[in-house]
Amino acid sequence: MIDRLVNRIKKLQAPVVVGLDPMLSYVPEQVQKKAFQEYGETLEGAAEAVWQFNKAIVDATCDLIPGVKPQAAMYEQFGVPGMAAFEKTVSYCQSKGLLVIGDIKRGDIGSTSAAYAAGHLGSVQVGSRSLEGFHEDFATVNPYLGSDGIEPFLQVCREHKKGIFVLVKTSNPSSGEFQDQLVDGRPLYELVGEKVASWGESFCGEEYSYVGAVVGATYPEMGRVLRKIMPKAYILVPGYGAQGGTAEDLKPFFNKDGLGAVVNSSRGIICAWKNEKYQKFGPENYADASRQAVLDMIGDIRSIL
Numbered sequence: 136m137i138d139r140l141v142n143r144i145k146k147l148q149a150p151v152v153v154g155l156d157p158m159l160s161y162v163p164e165q166v167q168k169k170a171f172q173e174y175g176e177t178l179e180g181a182a183e184a185v186w187q188f189n190k191a192i193v194d195a196t197c198d199l200i201p202g203v204k205p206q207a208a209m210y211e212q213f214g215v216p217g218m219a220a221f222e223k224t225v226s227y228c229q230s231k232g233l234l235v236i237g238d239i240k241r242g243d244i245g246s247t248s249a250a251y252a253a254g255h256l257g258s259v260q261v262g263s264r265s266l267e268g269f270h271e272d273f274a275t276v277n278p279y280l281g282s283d284g285i286e287p288f289l290q291v292c293r294e295h296k297k298g299i300f301v302l303v304k305t306s307n308p309s310s311g312e313f314q315d316q317l318v319d320g321r322p323l324y325e326l327v328g329e330k331v332a333s334w335g336e337s338f339c340g341e342e343y344s345y346v347g348a349v350v351g352a353t354y355p356e357m358g359r360v361l362r363k364i365m366p367k368a369y370i371l372v373p374g375y376g377a378q379g380g381t382a383e384d385l386k387p388f389f390n391k392d393g394l395g396a397v398v399n400s401s402r403g404i405i406c407a408w409k410n411e412k413y414q415k416f417g418p419e420n421y422a423d424a425s426r427q428a429v430l431d432m433i434g435d436i437r438s439i440l
C-alpha cells in the first residue's frame with residue numbers, strides 16, 4: 136500500500152490527503168434537510184447527511200488527491216449508523232481509486248490490538264469464511280502501550296499488504312506535556328521515532344516502509360529531527376490550515392525529492408464553503424468550494440517543494 140500511496144502522490148504531484156471529518160454543523164442545511172426528510176431527525180438521518188456530504192466532496196476532489204483520512208470519532212458520534220457511514224465512505228473512496236487512511240488512533244494490549252488490526256486492516260474468520268470489517272488501507276496507531284500493542288498491526292500489515300502511521304509527535308498544543316519529556320536527556324518523541332524506524336526496517340516497499348509516522352505541522356523543528364531519525368518512514372502531517380500550520384512549516388518534513396510526507400487538511404477543505412475566501416460558491420456548491428480549497432492547498436505545498 137505504501138508503494139501505491141507514493142506512486143499516486145508522484146503521479147498527481149499532490150502530497151495531500153483530505154480529512155473526511157464531518158461534524159453535522161459542517162453539512163449545509165439543504166443536505167441535512169433532505170436526509171432528515173427521509174430518515175427523520177435520528178442518528179440514521181445524521182449519518183445519511185454526513186455520508187451524502189462526504190460523497191459530494193469525494194466526487195469533486197478524487198481526481199486531484201491520492202487519498203483521504205476519515206477520522207473514526209466523527210462517525211462514532213452517530214453510533215451504529217455513523218459507523219455504517221464510515222464503512223460506506225471507505226468503500227466509496229476505494230472505488231474511486233483513493234487510498235484510505237483510517238484515523239482510528241488505536242493501540243492496546245497485544246490481544247486487543249490484534250482485534251483492532253483485524254477489524255480495520257485485516258479480516259476475521261467466520262466459520263469457513265474470511266471476512267473484512269472496515270478494510271481501510273492504512274490506520275493510525277497509538278504506540279504508548281509499547282511494542283506488544285504495535286506487533287499485531289505489523290503482522291496484519293505484512294499479511295494484507297497494509298500500512299500504519301504511528302503517532303510520534305502530535306500537533307495539539309499540549310502534546311509536549313508527555314511527548315517532550317526527557318528520557319536520558321532525549322525527548323520521548325525521538326525515542327518513539329527510533330522505534331518507528333526499527334519497526335519499519337524489515338518491512339519496506341520500494342522506497343518507503345509500511346510503518347509511517349504522524350508528526351504535526353505545528354512542530355516543524357521537531358519534524359526536521361524526526362525526518363532524519365526515520366529515513367524510511369512516510370510522515371503523515373496533520374495540523375496544516377485550521378490548526379495554524381503553513382506551507383513554510385511543512386518544508387522540513389519532506390525529502391529533497393519532494394517525497395516523504397503527506398499532508399492532511401480536514402476542516403480547511405470540508406468546511407471551505409463556510410470560509411469567507413470561498414464564499415462565492417455558496418452552501419449549495421459546497422463541494423466545488425472544497426475542490427478549490429484542495430487546488431489552493433496543492434499549489435501552496437508545491438510552492439515550497
Ligand SMILES: O=C(O)c1cc(=O)[nH]c(=O)n1[C@@H]1O[C@H](COP(=O)(O)O)[C@@H](O)[C@H]1O
Nearest residue numbers: 206275305306349351373377378400401402
Ligand atoms: O492522527 C492524526 O491524523 C492527527 C494527529 C495529530 O497529531 N493531530 C491531528 O490533528 N490529527 C488529526 O488530523 C485531523 C486534523 O483536522 P483539521 O485540523 O481540521 O485539519 C483530525 O482528524 C485530527 O484528529
